[in-house]
Structures are given as structure tokens and as C-alpha cells.
Amino acid sequence: MKVAITSTGQSLESKLDQRFGRCAFFVIYDTETGGVEILPNPNKDAEEGAGPASVQLVASKEVEKIVSGEFGYKIKSLLDSLRIQMVVYKEPEKTVKSVIDMLNKQ
Amino acid sequence: MAKVGQPRSVFLHLEEYEVIRLCDFENLNHHEAARVMDVSRPTLTRIYAKARAKIADALVTGKQIIIEGGKIYFDSEWYKCNVCGCLFNQPEKSVTPEKCPLCGSGSIVNYVPVDDSTQVTRRAPSDICVCPGCGYEREHEPSRRCKDEECPVCGSHLIRKNNLLAKDI
Ligand SMILES: [Zn+2]
Numbered sequence: 183m184k185v186a187i188t189s190t191g192q193s194l195e196s197k198l199d200q201r202f203g204r205c206a207f208f209v210i211y212d213t214e215t216g217g218v219e220i221l222p223n224p225n226k227d228a229e230e231g232a233g234p235a236s237v238q239l240v241a242s243k244e245v246e247k248i249v250s251g252e253f254g255y256k257i258k259s260l261l262d263s264l265r266i267q268m269v270v271y272k273e274p275e276k277t278v279k280s281v282i283d284m285l286n287k288q
Numbered sequence: 289m290a291k292v293g294q295p296r297s298v299f300l301h302l303e304e305y306e307v308i309r310l311c312d313f314e315n316l317n318h319h320e321a322a323r324v325m326d327v328s329r330p331t332l333t334r335i336y337a338k339a340r341a342k343i344a345d346a347l348v349t350g351k352q353i354i355i356e357g358g359k360i361y362f363d364s365e366w367y368k369c370n371v372c373g374c375l376f377n378q379p380e381k382s383v384t385p386e387k388c389p390l391c392g393s394g395s396i397v398n399y400v401p402v403d404d405s406t407q408v409t410r411r412a413p414s415d416i417c418v419c420p421g422c423g424y425e426r427e428h429e430p431s432r433r434c435k436d437e438e439c440p441v442c443g444s445h446l447i448r449k450n451n452l453l454a455k456d457i
């Protein structure tokens with residue numbers, strides 16, 4: 183299963199970005215293969231519609247789960263309709279790597 | 289090419305997205321799609337026509353399509369993990385989660401963010417504080433500034449509902 187993790191930087195040692203729509207990077211982690219893809223977020227500085235545009239971006243990667251600190255209003259209904267699970271994790275000091283380790287322990 | 293000053297985006301409402309998904313992607317007929325969305329068939333046809341017009345506009349004039357929340361047909365429930373503290377939803381309606389999707393612990397509880405939602409929706413938007421993080425709503429208390437208040441569900445700062453459109457995380 184692919185999981186999107188919002189990241190403040192482009193390494194796995196970067197911190198979990200607390201914003202979804204305007205995060206700096208998306209780390210797409212594949213729990214089956216262990217593969218990692220790091221995507222800069224083109225909606226980072228968007229004036230409008232960053233949330234829905236970011237949903238489209240991660241949905242195009244066939245992600246089934248998203249881990250972020252905050253999703254923003256209206257995003258839940260959109261993700262519900264796409265059947266993508268939201269995991270709200272308010273831990274700004276955690277690294278992307280530590281989130282991946284948690285996912286792997288299951 | 290869109291000219292400078294013209295809107296570069298087309299906003300597709302959630303129900304318009306849903307109607308396209310059902311009719312053109314899942315290949316349901318209008319009768320079936322109307323039943324899934326719980327609307328009358330004329331209403332479905334109207335939403336469909338609107339959706340097609342917007343998509344055609346985006347395609348021909350090179351605009352970006354942005355999907356916006358519209359009427360919500362399905363609202364998943366929230367759960368909280370007692371071990372890692374994360375909050376999560378279960379988008380697959382028929383499934384009850386047994387473990388935390390982050391840490392795998394089995395210690396999870398159902399979370400109900402809104403206690404009197406039926407009353408809240410009837411009030412004016414200016415009288416409601418809403419959480420931009422998870423959608424939690426409550427009545428605004430005149431003596432307090434809601435942006436100083438934290439959401440009891442996810443901890444985000446609350447904002448007044450009528451200011452919501454400006455807030456986009
Ligand atoms: Zn957990």
C-alpha cells in the first residue's frame with residue numbers, strides 16, 4: 183500500500199510537515215516494496231486551492247493513506263469520496279523516517 | 289491559452305466530481321447514479337450537465353480543475369489511537385478499524401467531534417467556530433476569540449466559520 187507523508191524537506195531525516203495542502207514535499211512510501219518517492223509540492227505557494235490540488239497530486243500516485251499534522255477544511259469530504267484515509271499526527275518534531283518505522287512495525 | 293487576469297482554474301464541486309466518477313468512470317446510468325447520490329434523476333442530470341460544461345471549459349481553455357467540497361454524501365467517522373495519539377478516519381464505510389493505521393496498536397476509540405451537529409448547522413456561520421483541521425464545529429462564545437482556542441479533537445486553532453473560505457492550509 184502506498185502512503186503519502188508530508189515532509190518539510192527532501193530527505194527522510196526531514197520533519198513531518200504539519201500542513202497538508204502547502205507542505206514542502208510529499209514522501210510517497212510503498213509499504214510492500216519499501217520504495218520511496220519524494221515529490222516537491224507544486225501547490226506550496228498557491229494562493230487558492232492548495233488543499234484540493236494536493237489531494238489530486240497524491241491521488242494520482244494511488245496513495246491509500248496520508249499522514250500529516252493538519253488537513254484543512256473541506257479536505258475530509260474529498261478524501262472520503264476518494265477512499266483515502268487521513269492520519270492526523272500532530273508531532274512536528276518527528277522525522278519522516280520515524281513515521282515510516284512506525285508503519286513498518288505493523 | 290488563458291489571458292492574464294482571467295481565472296486559471298475551474299472549481300468543480302464535489303457532487304460534480306462524484307457525478308462524473310459515477311457516470312463516466314464507473315459507467316453507471318443516470319438512474320443508478322441518482323440512486324447512489326440520493327438525488328432525483330432531474331437533479332442528477334442538472335449536476336452532470338454542469339460538470340461536463342466545466343470540464344469542457346477547462347479542457348478547451350487550458351484551465352486547471354480544482355475539486356472543491358460540495359454537498360457531502362458520505363462522512364466517515366473519526367478514531368483516536370491511545371498509544372501514538374494520532375487521529376484517523378475510516379473511509380471504507382463498511383469496515384470498523386481494529387488497529388491504528390500508524391503504529392498498529394489495537395487501543396483505539398471512536399471519536400465524536402461534534403456533539404450537537406443538527407443544531408449547529410442551523411446557526412449563522414458567524415456564530416460558529418470551526419476547526420480547519422478536522423471540521424469540528426461549536427458555537428462561538430462571544431467572550432472569547434476562537435483563534436485562541438484549540439480544537440478538542442485535533443488541536444488546530446479554531447476559526448470563525450464565515451472566515452473559513454480564506455483559510456486554506
Ligand atoms: Zn497509534
Ligand SMILES: [Zn+2]
Nearest residue numbers: 419422439442
Ligand atoms: Zn480539529
